[in-house]
Amino acid sequence: MTSRFFIFGAGYSARAFAGARADRPVGFAGTTRSHEKADALARAGIEPLHFNGKTLSPDLVAALKETTHLVVSIAPDEGGDPVLAATAGRLAGLAPKLRWLGYLSTVGVYGDHGGDWVDETSECRPVSGRSRQRVRAERAWLDFGQETGVATALLRLSGIYGPGRNAFVNLRNGTAKRLVKPGQVFNRIHVADIAGALWRLADDGQGGVFNVTDDLPAPPQDVVAHAAALMNVEAPPEIPFASAQLSPMARSFYGENKRVSNAAIKAAGYRFRYPDYRAALDGMWADGSWAGDGEGDARSPIKRF
Structure with missing residues (x-):
């Protein structure tokens, strides 16, 4: 049976997913x-x-009719998940051939765990409004999978980066900063590994909840320093977090500190x-892919560092 993939929110990661195969x-x-x-x-x-x-066009409805695999990469809002809202309980009927669904979420649903390790069984303690919306959207999609029998995978992603969007680009553009908050760490994920994990789960028809994140939670200033060393440029000076001028959203990221385990996606058969x-x-410095093509090289998956 020929597979037909439909992607709601075909942005950076979705283009990488399509290009990977x-x-x-x-x-x-x-x-x-x-x-x-x-x-x-x-x-x-x-x-x-x-x-x-908000609404489905006739062309969109026609595409859903032939869809076997659905990837949802649209953030929820105060009204809930836009895809579920637009389909108003009719998604299973609109996509009668659907056999697998992947929902791209965020490790932000875990909230702050004081730097401790978390996995898919850990309590979700969302701090920001956007993370609370994600938790509600996750539950809605899991309910959809249970009600319809469609294998549903939730992929909780950490900070996304890759060609075109990374510390090299920030250093080149003069926007790189080394904010230092003692004890603060973040996980990250290269967009090629988002694409790879999606394909692993889709090919096997696996459902469940999976953290798609790297092996090494690390202080953000260390990432910038490593990139600067590879470029043979001076790293920007360290800035104490307490005195940094940050937007409310940027400051909220630093209010959540955790180390995220990726054991479940490895157990599902994916190798990073x-x-x-x-x-x-x-690797990106050696092969020159770090620069991307402005919005990101669609041939080599990407997003935010």
């Missing part, structure tokens, strides 16, 4: 709110469809291409 006879359709980004999706081998976040930031930065 360009050799396979798989069809892709994906949504964007921006007509200007339609060409980028087409170049990545994804049939572009417009979704305004970039197990930590050092391996990723070393």
Whole structure:
């Protein structure tokens, strides 16, 4: 049976996902709110469809009818998950061939654990409003899977980076900072590994909850220093977190401190291409892929550092 993938929110990671298996006879359709980004999706081998976040166009409904695998990469809002809201309980009927669903969430649902290790069984303690919305969306998608029998995988992602969006780019642009908050660590994930984990789960039809994150939670200032050393440039000076001028959103990230385990996705059979930031930065610097193509190289998965 030919697989047909539909991606709600076909952005950075989704383009990487499609590009990672360009050799396979798989069809892709994906949504964007921006007509200007339609060409980028087409170049990545994804049939572009417009979704305004509220209603389904006839073209979108037609694509869902043939969908076997669904990836949802749209953030929820105060009204809940936009896809579930737009389909109003009709998704199973709109996509009668659907056999697997992947929902891209965030490790932010765990909230703050004081630097301790967390895994998929750990308590979710969301701090920010956006993380509380994610927890509700996760529950809604798990309920959908249970009610319909569609294998549903939740992928909780840590800070995403890759070609075009990384510490090298920030150093080149003069925007890199080394904020130091004692004891603070973050996990990260190269977008190629998001694509790889999605394919592993989709190919096997596996459902469940999976942290998709690297092996090495580390202080953010160490990442910038490593990139600067590879570039042979001086790292920016360290800035104490207490005196840093940050937006409320940026400051909220530093209010959550945890080390995230990736044992479950490894047990599901996935092996990381970039197990930590050092391996990723070393590789991107060596092969020159770090620069990307402005918004990110669709051939080599990406997003935020």
